[in-house]
Amino acid sequence: MEKQGAAKRVGIVEVAEIAGVSRQTVTRAMNDMPGISAETKKRVLEAAERLRYRPSRFGRELVQQSTRSLGLVVSDLANPYFSEFASEVAKVAIANQWTLVVMEKHPGPESGKEELRALAGQVDAAIAYADLPPKDIDSVFGSLPLVLLDTAERTLDALSPSYPRSALTIDLAPGLAQAIDHLVARGRSRISLVDITYPKGESVRSRVYTALMRDRGLDPHVVTVASMDDDLSVGRCAAEIALNAPAPPDAVIAFNDLSALGVLKELRDRGVSVPETCAVVGIDGLKIGVFVEPELTTLRLDFAAFAQMAFDSVVQMSNAPASGPLLQIRKYAAHELVVRKSA
Known part of the structure; x- marks a missing residue:
């Protein structure tokens, strides 16, 4: 107010x-x-x-340092996923003489809209995890060249064609297929997925995992946990639910690496051996995965390549002739299975 x-x-x-x-x-x-x-x-x-x-003095300082400035919007810099990605975006921006301004926007369609408008007024382009409805994305960012990360296809289709927009989405199917096939080849048949529900609704992971399991004649089992203060707690909660089921899983694919670490913690506290009794796979490929015991098998995202793809889209839109057609770019990235001791 x-x-x-x-x-x-x-x-x-x-x-x-x-x-x-x-x-x-x-x-x-x-x-x-x-x-x-x-x-x-x-x-x-x-x-x-x-x-x-x-x-503002802040805006002038940005311009004096660089002819162009880039806004980066992430959900939580305390989460290693966003901090590692932001680090790679910073490297690309600096290498190309762009100034980077980073902002946190916490999950929720009503969160941070005024702050986003302020950011949009200070930068020349933006890369954003923005879980806003299409009308709000258009009203907040206007004509600013914008790369949206991990945004639903229906949201992209509803955006105004009058503004320069790009979308960079992670295609989950190739990586999840690799993980499931790897587990099945090692004799696992009761493969559970840890899913996290956020205010924006159902996770795409659940839909992709369910389809892949059924394609292979396997019964999908999704353990859904509401978003908590930290994903480690989500993993512990999900593991507790799964292990108390009549047929406990012999493998768990976690929503992300942090929740996978929570799963590992719960399994260890219960005396469940990993990977002998239950294998664990994370998603993201965070650096912390090699510093736990056992080292975490994961679906790795190449953060450097992901950041470069996003920045390339920014440059394409920013350099497009004003009189030409507005660019609407869609690109896709995929995970790569990295096998370590947990699976």
Whole structure:
């Protein structure tokens, strides 16, 4: 709730609307950068003066360091998945002389929309895990070139074609198929999946896993746990549920590596040997997986390649001619099975 009497600060979005230009053009005009005509610059400066727009010191510092700035939106930097991915994006951005601004947006369609709008007004493009409805994605990011990560196909199809958008999605099927086939080849038949439900709804993992198991004549068994403060607790809870079932699993594929570590902890506390009695497979390929005992078998995502794919899409959209068709790019990445001692 806004404080009584508090005036809303005019931002780059309002200047862009009045001047009839993009936010990137406002940034260039306000910071005396090349790439726009004198007439356009004059129109932007007049609009800024009329609105009494004052660029933030933060925004000016970004522009002074680099001709372009990139926003990265993740869910939780305390989660190694997002911190490892952010580290790779930073490497790519620095190598290409872009400034990186990182923001956390916690899960939930109503979370962080105003903060996202503020970020969108400060950067030239963005890469985002954004679990927002299509109308909110369009209203928050507007004409900003945007790469959406792990977004449902139905969301992408509903986005406005008037804005530059790209989607980078992880195709779960190849990696999960590798994991299931690896476990079956080693005599496992009761393979359970740990699934986490978030506010955005059912996990794609559950649907893909169920289809793959049935294709192989195996009964799927999904242990669903609501999102908790940490995925380690999710893994422990899921393992407890699975082990108390009439037919406990002889293998568990966890939602991610962190929940897999929780599964390992619960199994160890119960005296269940891994992998002899129950094999464990994670998903993500986090570095921490080699520092546990037994070392974690996992479906590894190549974070460096994933970050490069996302950045390449940013560059493609940012460099597209203003008069040409808007780019709508879709790319896919996949996991690779890395076999270690836990399976």
